[in-house]
Amino acid sequence: MSRDNFVAKSTEGRLSSGHMADDDNQPRRRGLGGEKKPTINDVARLAGVSKKTVSRVINQSPFVKADTREKINAIIAEIGFSPDPQARGLAFRRSFLIGLVYDNPNPQYVVNMQLGMLDAMRGSGYELVVHPCNRGNPTFLTDFRRFIERQKLWGVVLTPSVSEDDRVKIILDEIGCGYIRIASVPVDEPAHIIVSNDRVGGRAAARHLAELGHTTIGFISGPGTFRSSHERRGGFEEELKDRKLKLTDDYIMQGAYTFETGISCGAELLKRTPRPTAIFAANDEMAAGVLHAIRRANLRCPEDVSVIGFDDFQIASSVWPPLTTVRTPTREIGRMAAEKLIGHGGEEGEDHSREAASATSPALVVRDSTGPAPR
The missing domain is CATH 3.40.50.2300 (Response regulator)
Known part of the structure; x- marks a missing residue:
């Protein structure tokens, strides 16, 4: 569709106040020439995808098929859609930050987890924020809540043993922050858990x-x-x-x-x-x-x-x-957790990984420290 045809078709439904209603019943201002400005809803409708998929393309998420990305970018260029940074911020009401919360005393575990999460987040527009904590500290829960609220996190990945504490889940539900729990057994609904077995x-x-x-x-x-x-x-x-x-x-x-x-x-x-x-x-x-x-x-x-x-x-x-x-x-688990949190595979018609259970399986690696029992 050309931009002229788009503008012509978009002149219907003007409000007497000089604004127009979009698909979400929210008013949108006219352009300088009085024409209706294209919105993300228009892009989604013309591309035949969800607004969420369009948003992923705008934010350069890697979790969109190449052909879908090309089609959406072509429509954006054709109709002259330009995302409004202020409106975008108000819509999400959160930063594009993902938190990693841990109380694991093993530094290599934390490093491997970070590397895996960064593997998944590369090119997505999201950044990683790390929060060490101590579950034995009397202020643990208060400090945790402050961290989530202060950073306005998009979501958080919880590692053992923080992930095994249901009080943390309650706080996240109250705040409305997305989360993935990594644990050795299922401790939550499939959408929120990666099981290490x-x-x-x-x-x-x-x-x-x-x-x-x-x-x-x-x-x-x-x-x-x-x-x-x-x-x-x-x-x-x-x-x-x-x-x-x-x-x-x-x-x-x-x-x-x-x-x-x-x-x-x-x-x-x-x-x-x-x-x-x-x-x-x-x-x-x-x-x-x-x-x-x-x-x-x-x-x-x-x-x-x-x-x-x-x-x-x-x-x-x-x-x-x-x-x-x-x-x-561990690195693979970190990657899976970040992908699950961001919403990998969330395009129209595809399986939603957030809704599916995720699990890994340990494997024995034999080296030189084991041998036959002495006689």
Whole structure:
């Protein structure tokens, strides 16, 4: 449609006040020559898509098909549509900022999560704001609310263990801020959750050690406030039980997902009689600490004690010997979370990823820190 024809067809429906009503029943001013200014609703109608899809094209979101983008841009150029920045800001009433909220003590986890989110946000017009917090702080919830309201966030990605706190969800619902929760089990509706399935990874660790012939096994859990700690242990014990093995209380230590607690817990386990022939630490930082404790005790890994970790962060391949571990695709999870939040796949006629459940599956990575049980 040419602009002249568009203007001619658009002269109907003028209001006596000198304004015209658009498809949302909101008044629009006439142009300088008295003609009706084209709006985003007109672009959407002519392109046969939703206003949301047009908005994505205007904001240079990568989550629009190339042919759809070209068609919308051609219509915008043909009818002379120009977005009003002030009207756009009023319509969204939020900044184009996405928050990442975490209380995870593992810096590599946070870095990988950020990289994944930035992968998805590149070219979308959105920016990332990071908010570390401490769930044990008495002002945690107040500080969280202030962060969301002050930044006027478009949405927020919540990582464990913040994601497992339903009080945070209530605050976000009250404010009207979009969110995605990353957790080891489903803790919300599919539109708001990405499940990491940590229990599956725990089973994989137990299966590997059992197949190597280990029967006296030590375990170092993460903090009790993290659901992932319970899921990793739960899967580990379930697999051992299926193989007629048992994880006894004397061989269970609680760490804090830190290198230092890996050293201290590992040292305690090595004092047990009989000494464990294998130790499963619930993350790589603690597993690296166990390797340190083994060297301090003048023992060898894996000849005397096998060690297996969880996550497959950079430290797993940097220590000696390189760690056998359970890989969780943290960067991929971050990318999925940001895409789900922004609304990847939201074009007309396509599946809406926000409405679909998302999940990842851990996988065992065998390196040099595990070997057959000593005879």
